[in-house]
Amino acid sequence: MMSHTGEKPFQCDMCDSAFSQKHHLKHHMMTHTGEKPFQCDMCDSAFSQKGHLKSHMRTHTGEKPFQCDMCDSTFSQKGLLKSHMMTHTGEKPFQCDMCDYAFSQKRDLKSHMRTHTGEKPFQCDMCDSTFSQKGLLKSHMMTHTGEKPLQCDMCDYAFSQKRDLKRHMMSHTGEKPFQCDMCDSAFSQKRDLRRHMMTHTGEKPFQCGMCDSAFSRKGDLKRHMMSHTGEKPFQCDMCDSAFSQKHHLKHHMMTHTGEKPFQCDMCDSAFSQKGHLKSHMRTHTGEKPFQCDMCDSAFSQKGLLKSHMMTHTEEKPFQCDMCDSAFSRKDDLKRHMMSHTGEKPFQCDMCDSAFSQKRDLRHHMMTHTGEKPFQCGMCDSAFSLKGRLKRHMMTHTGEKPFQCGMCDSAFSRKGDLKRHMMSHTGEKPFQCDMCDSAFSQKGHLKSHMRTHTGEKPFQCDMCDSAFS
Template identity: 50%
Template sequence: MIMTSKMASKSDTQKKSYLCEICGSGFTRNHDMLRHMRTHTGEKPYSCEICGSSFTQKQSMCQHMRTHTGEKPYSCEVCGSSFTQKQSMLQHMRTHTGEKPYTCKKCGSSFTLKNNLLRHMQKHTGDKPHSCEVCGSSFTLKNNMLRHMRTHTGEKPYFCEICGSCFARNYDMSLHMRTHTGEKPYSCEVCASSFTQKQNMLQHKRTHTGEKPYSCDICCSSFAEKRNMLDHMRTHTGEKPYSCELCSFSFVQKQHMLRHMRTHTGEKPYSCELCGSSFTQKQNMLQHMRTHTGFIKRTLTGIK
């Protein structure tokens, strides 16, 4: 028997007998409707006993508690990586399967995460519906706006139980934890080098492929890493954003400024393994080492 649209509509209404008075959304259980109402009222009845963060759902509060306890009950069957949330583990699995279930209807690009698709869609729509009340910055995703708000409030709700470091984002805390655990989940398929961050692994792979995706708009020089391209751009603009606090010398790169600071502090971090001489720059230490290799070579050949 074929159910008419009118009959189907009646059946759906019977199944969803609890209706939200504000937006009309229907629910099969009163509990679900009451939980939905919090999206309108802003009520957050579940609070974390450690840091005071509050949540609309008990499940969300339980998941948050794992950022304090370090509990990671969900494990990847392929590589053994563990996660605090089941959703995070399922998303991680796509790095093994290559699955990209979220597809852009305009250009066909596909993504492993829904948030990545939404960010991509911004290129097409330019839509940024979530705005910061403090500075007016706008964002495609609400979560990004809430995370940005912490730059104003200084809130850092995620902290490391090992050393006490605090972080504004759970992602940053997770990356930090690898400095304690030594975990390096991203491996190079060519040479098996492993990395704590995916971005570092992708940058490393360019040493094998020779890919240089970042180009200078002025002279067309290309670079494997974005930061190297930005450093190069300063050779055209003359910008020197890194200044010495002691003598006001300024530098194009931060590394150059830190190296210069050793002329004031007297620090010599590079030491010769043969005679113990120390140097402010690695290059000077390597040049010094040649005085030993030349002596050894003359000794072995009998040349004075």
């Protein structure tokens, strides 16, 4: 009758709890005393109530006597079945009084409340990390133990959490259940869709406190902060290189292994990074998606556009520390440094010539093969270099873009203007080391040297005369 009247005559003298039945009070008292008289004989677990031991034993036997009558699911405890039924009915009786969230289970509401209070009662005993849920602590512990009990049965990947395995499986099935309702993009993970939506809204909620940069993802902000701190936590164990991001280290490792997993299906080229393959494909398609907004130039790569923009701004941030030269690109500085060191790593395998730049070797090889791929469209001339064809075209057009600032002379080549300027300045940088003569052009010095050597390489083919 007390269940009808609500009467609870059995009062706990250690707290405010009260019970309608004496044995309920008896069980409750064990929460104060810590007494657990019901011991599992298959493991070290112990319980304050016999029913709890009975439920626990099913974890050993695998018994699941509680069957859902709406699907094939079975459960070891009646309470688990009751909670499961709410997934069919959609019932969520436990309402958060601080926001609109509602839950089918009381414990889920309890965990959720910690997002409002900030409470993190579950402490890792191996580091300072704390968590709002016991399950999160359990998952975290695997980062210390390295345990990954959930194995993918389609590849060698293993995971510490079931949800991570579930997401990974979509990489095999190609399943993308999260569809963007503003474009055709679809994603295998809800969080990826959420991040993608920011590309439509322009939202960047993660603001850098040291500069004006803002990001749509917390991880991007975290990586950006390393550009301020200089932190590089990912160390290569084969050389001294270190990186601020894990995937940069992964790509770097391929320089040691020589691995190039991304193969072009239109030629034999292969690449260590997917982005490099994507850029390379544009050499086949001719696509140039990066447009300069100051002129009509377009480029196949973003980096090329960035370098090109410096021709408008005349910015040259890469300074040589051995001379006054400065460059708009790091690669140009690197190549320039070889003019100081004399390094020529690119060796011709058909003669003794060596070059500081790969492209110079490639051009040189054409002197062996006779290849001249750049054909003039106005005459029969052909050239091994594109620049030479460009200069040649000026003989047809009469164009002379290099104007002397001291007289009316104009030239089709920059080098010709440079040599001409010496006629104004009187500069003669090419000095004969056998007499005091000096010349403004290297070719003139070369001709002069024959007056010392007596060399006469130019032979008349109609008589025996020869000339220097």
